[in-house]
Amino acid sequence: MNLSGRVAVVTGAGGGIGRGIALALSRRGCHLALADRNAQGLGETRDMVRGVKVTTHVLDVTERDRCRALPAEVVAEHGRVDLLVNNAGVAIGGTFEQVDExxxxxxxxxxxxxxxxxxxxxxxxxxxxxxxxxxxxxxLFGLIAPPGQTAYSAAKFAVRGFSESLRRELEEAGSTVGVTVIHPGGINTDIARNARPPRHVTNEEAALIADEKDRFQKFLRMSPVKAGEIIVEGIEKERPRVLVGNDARIGALIERLSPVGYWNILKRSMA
Known part of the structure; x- marks a missing residue:
């Protein structure tokens, strides 16, 4: 896919992987419509971009009417849309029983x-x-499902299943629209640091969750800029799946070899 002169919509572009993707796209001459609920972060990303047209759109992706209105806003500013990057995401700490409905x-x-x-x-x-x-x-947690990640893994497995089925539907319809699903491993972003803590836990449970968050943060090593470059290279090559980082590739391989017992293997490796 030749990205020069194209128009991309990137959600969650106020920082982290979304910012890394936006910068990598701009280096290829792709114009940008950046969306995030964080207006300050959006402005910072916009100021880092050079040589292409950039618009910013303050958007909470849980607001249905705003999501439905966004395509018209982007087309009014850019005249077209060639690439949609659904990147916005959040995390929650705690086990299934600790996280309320x-x-x-x-x-x-x-x-x-x-x-x-x-x-x-x-x-x-x-x-x-x-x-x-x-x-x-x-x-990566759309390929493997560790303890303490029931909500996050459920959502990311759902994104994977939705993407793969949609890709096949579009292929069978002869559509010019392709689908790529991204599986980042440990990327050094704020998503773990900003994970919402469970609201109804004891002080002891809260301390254990905080310790687990700190331990998990040590595995987040790749920079968002490098991750963005890997992802955009995958988009250019029209890859259906992009694994970002050695941890994602190793996790995918071990899950494929041991689809039931992979967590015991990975737990020993992490220890």
Whole structure:
């Protein structure tokens, strides 16, 4: 996919992987419509971009009416949409029994339902171009499911399943729209640091969750800029799946070899 002169919509572009993707796209001459609920972060990303047209759109992906209105805003500014990158995401700490129903539903709304909602909203514009792509960011935890990640893994596995089925539907329809699903491993972003803690736990449980968050943070080593470059290279090559980092590649391989017992293997390796 030749990205020069194309127009990309990137959600979660106020920092982290979204910012890394935006910068990598701009280096290839791709114009940008950047969306995030964090207006300050959006402005910082915009100021880092050079040589292409950039618009910013303050967007909470849980707001359905705003999501439905976004395609018209982007087309009014840019005239077209060639690439949709569904990257916005959040995390929650704690086990399934510690995370209450409202927080579990909130994570699913951001990490999965918004992906579906924005894909539905932008698909007509994407189908109107000669070559377009939907890029949905899943996770290593959309390939493996560790303890303490029930909500996050549920959402990221759902993103993977939705993306793979949609890709096959579009292929069978002869569409010019392709689908890429991204599985980042340990990327050094704020998503773990900003993970919402469970609201109804004891002080002892809260301390254990905080310790687990600190331990997990040590595995987040790759810079978002490098991750963005890997992802955009995958988009250019129209890859259906992009594994970002050695940890993602190793996790995918071990899960394939031992689909039931992989966690015991990985736990020993991490120890």
């Amino acid at each position: 409202a927080d579990f539903d909130w994570l699913m709304e951001v990490n999965f339902h918004a992906v579906v909602r924005l894909t539905r909203a932008f698909l007509p514009q994407l189908k109107a171009t000669d070559s377009a792509r939907i890029v949905n960011v899943s996770s």
